[in-house]
Structures are given as C-alpha cells and as structure tokens.
Amino acid sequence: MKTPSTADLTIFLCIAQHLNFSRAAVELGLTPSALSHSLRALENRLGLRLFNRTTRSVALTEAGARLYARLKPAFRDIDDALEDLNNFRDKPSGNLRITAGRQACELVLLPIASEFLQDYADISLEIVESDAVLDIVAGGFDAGVRFGNRLEADMVSLPIGPNMRSMVVGSPSFFERHAPPQKPEDLHGVPCIRHRFPSGSMYRWEFERGGITQEIEVSGPLTLGDVSLMVGPALQGVGLAYVFEDMVTGHLADGRLIQVLANWCPYYPGLHLYYPSRRHVPAPLKAFIDFARSAREQSREGSFQ
Template sequence: MKKVSLTDLEIFLMIARHLNLSRASVELGITPSALSHALRGIETRLGLRLFNRTTRSVALTEAGRRLLSRIEPAFQEIDDAMEDLNHLRARPTGNLRISCGRASTRMVLLPIIARYLELYPEVSVEVVDNDALIDVVSGGFDAGVRLGERVEVDMVAIPIGPPMRSVVVGTPSFFEKYSIPRHPRDLLGLPCIRHRFPSGVVYRWEFNKDGEKLDTQVNGPLMLGDVGLMIEAALHHAGLAYVFEHMVSEHLAAGRLIQVLGDWCPAYPGFYLYYPSRRQLPAALRAFVELVQISGK
C-alpha cells in the first residue's frame, strides 16, 4: 500500500460527511471533477474501494465505514486543538452556518444575526432556512434553531426568543359564512388550511385546555408547506389557519383576522438554539451563543 497523506484523509472525511461530491467539493474549494480524480487516487493507493458511487448516490463501503470510525475522532481532536487557539484571538473570525426553519428565521433569528454581524464584522454567517429536521452535524452546520420539543437529547440547547403561542385564525368574511368553532371537534366541519412538513407528515393541530390534550387531524381542500403562505391564504378567506400568534399579531390588531379557540391554545416553550456538546466551541459560535444568552435576559 502506497502512502496516504493527511490531505487524502481530509478529502475522504469530507466526502464521507456529505456523501455528495458536489457539496464536498464546495467545502474543499475544488471542482467536483478534481475531487472525483483525487478520490480515485486515494482508493488506488489504498488498494480498496471506500465508496460505492452511482450517478445519483454516494455510499460508504465496509472499508470506508471502518476508516471513518477510526479517523473522525482524531480529526475532531485536531479541530478542537485548533479552536483552543481561538481563545487567544481578540475577536471571532471565520464562518458560522446555522440551520433554521423559515418561521423561526423571521421571528427570532434575523434580529440577533443583524446585531451579531454589527459586533463581529469579521465573521460570515450563512442561514439555511429549511423546515425539515436537519442533522446539524452531518449537514456541516455549527448550530440550529428548533422548537424545544424537537431538539435531540444529546445537544446543548438554550432558549432563543420568548415563549410561543399558536392560534387558529380566519377572516371576518369567513365567519359570515361559517359558524365560530367552540371546541376543537367543531373544526371537523370547517375548511382548514393544512400544513405538510418536508418529511411528508401532515401536521395535526394541537390543543390543550385544563390538562386535556387533543391532536386534531383537520380537513380542508388546501394544503401548504409554508406558514407564511398559510397566513396569506387565510387572509384570502381560503379557510382557517393554525399559525404562530406572533406572525399574525398585526392582522389580529387590525381586525383582518379573528382568533378562535383561544382557551384551547396556551403558551408553550419557544425556539431554542442548539449545537453539539464539545469541550471547546469555535470562537464564532461561542460569541453567537453569548449574544443569544444576553438577548434573552
């Protein structure tokens, strides 16, 4: 077996993390064709195939999985050692990647990021807004933002923003045509705007009153995948929408929308910033965490 360099192992590790040559090439700053050529060279020197590749997919072989399990902790130790040096820097630098849902990006994340960039102009921030439940580690993110109930147990999580409340809303014109629901079961006879997550799951509207919890599968001819679009549809009298109160507060105050079933919609813990538990946080992430903590006081 010919000698394999640390650069070769770094290339292998990046491909193994992304399982996508295009994304790995962007991370490494080379073209996909150059990366593919480099990988063939590594496999030739090792005398083993590390990935099974087709035009549509990349998957680790048994040899690849074994190599990854041995070198990933070592590279993590190297990353941690380099991040230790960040504590000697006066100001954070580099890149910060955050995975966040569309609604939480608008509601809680952007104001903090604006302040963060004002304080640390040497840092570049990338926000990937996607309502899918992304694995921040395998996705190459530094942190993510989710509702507290959806954060994995092995993550460090801190509140970002106030408690939340979801509300059922419709226009005055809608209620001229349909009766006002007094109980969640009354929704079954009304057209509701349903929400499908990127995973394909259709959201069941959640209610809670005096300890009684109900998950209601509502009906309606319209289904959307974005909360902002659901609000727009409700404003056009397309049906009832179940959305974050904060996103419709101006419409409620102006009378464009009317809230119903308010006694069935209590407040709940809001969004959390979460990130992998590590001994030393990257300087850019550490500064962002500190700003979130200060903003929450």
C-alpha cells in the same frame, strides 16, 4: 505505501460526510471531477476501495466506514486545537453554520444574527433555511434552531426567544359563512388551510386545555408547505389558519382576522438554539451563544420595565 496527505484525507472525510460528490465539491471549493480524481488517487495509494458508487448513489465500503470512524475524531481534535488559537485573539474569527426553519429565521434568528455580525466582523455566518428535521452533526452544522419541546435529549439548548403560541384565525367574511368553533372537535368539516411537512406528513393541529391535549387532523381546500404563506389566504376567507401569534398580531388588531379557540391555545417553549454536547465548543459558536444569551436577558429585562 506512500502516506496520504492531510488534504487527501480531508477530501475523503468530506465525501464520507455528505455521501454526495457535488455537495462535497461545493464545500471544498473543487469541481466534482477534481474531487473524483483525488479520491481515485487516494484509493490507488491505499490499494483499497473506500466507496461504492453508482450513477445514483455513494456509499462507504467496510474499509471506508472504518477509516471514517477512526479519522473523524482525530480531525475533530485537530479542529479543536486550531480553535484554541482563537483564545489569543481580541475577538474570535472563523465560520459558523446554523440551520433553522423559515419561521425561526424570520421571528428570532435573523434579528439576532444581524446584530451579532456587526460586533463580530471576522466571523462568517451561514444560515441554511430548512423546515426538515436535520441531523446537524451529519449535515456539518455547528448549531440549529428549533422549538424547545422538540429537541433531542443529547443536545445542549439555549432559549433565544420568548415563549410562543399558535392561533386559529379566520377572516370576518369566513365567519359570515361558518360558525366559529367552540372546541377543537368543531373543526371537523370546517374549511381549514393545511400544512404539509417536508417529510410528506400532514400537520395535526395541536391544542391543550387544563392538562387535556388534542391533535386534530383538519381538512380543507388548500394545503401549503410554509406556515407564513397561510396568512394571505386566511385574510381572503379561504379557510381557518393555524399560525404563530406574531404573524397575525397586526391583522387581529385592525379586525382583518378574528381569533377562535383562544382557551385551547396556551403558550409553549419558544425557539431554542441547540448544538451537540461536545467537550469543545468552537469559538464562533461560543461567541454566538454568549451574544444570544445576553440579547435574551436584555429583552426579558425590558419586558418588565
């Protein structure tokens, strides 16, 4: 049996990671047909089928799964060895992939990333916007951004933004038609703008006061999949909206929106950068971690002046 090349095994690993020929082809810069041809050549060389594939799905065979389990840590060691060469550079270089929800991107990640890239011209940063809860390892991401109270225990995390809170807001015209709720239970029967997650489940509004927590399943005439889209309909009086404070500060100041249930909306841990607890952190990610930490410290110092 002729020993497969590193390129052949790289193609196998990429397909195994995505279980999707089109996504693997995009990542490797190949056409799906070229990718399929390379995989067939590898399987013929090994004398084994590595994937079961139909027009609808791609799945590893038992042999393919065992090969993937053995090759993945070995190639990770190779990547780590190459990453060590970044220690000899004045500034690190390479690719960095981060996933975050749209609000995380707008509120915290993009402002930090824009300044970061000015200092690290040799790093190419890709931000994949998704509100779905993703497995960053399986998805090929170096890191992700999520709220600190929703992180897996096996992840290393770093706060990159201040503590945050959500608010229930409505327009003056809305409150001309509806009495302001005094407690979370009063939301039942009041028109609200609902939020549906990418998974299909509906978000239940979260409240806390004096150690007592409540989750309210609201109803209303409008359901949206993006929190940032709720401000406009709230301004027009469609219903109450449950949004991040930073999204409505200006509207609250000029009286176009009114906050209710303020005593039930405390601050909670803000956005965190999180990444797998590995023995070796890639140089581009390490540079971003250090930059984000420094930016947060400077922001906190400025808030006390």
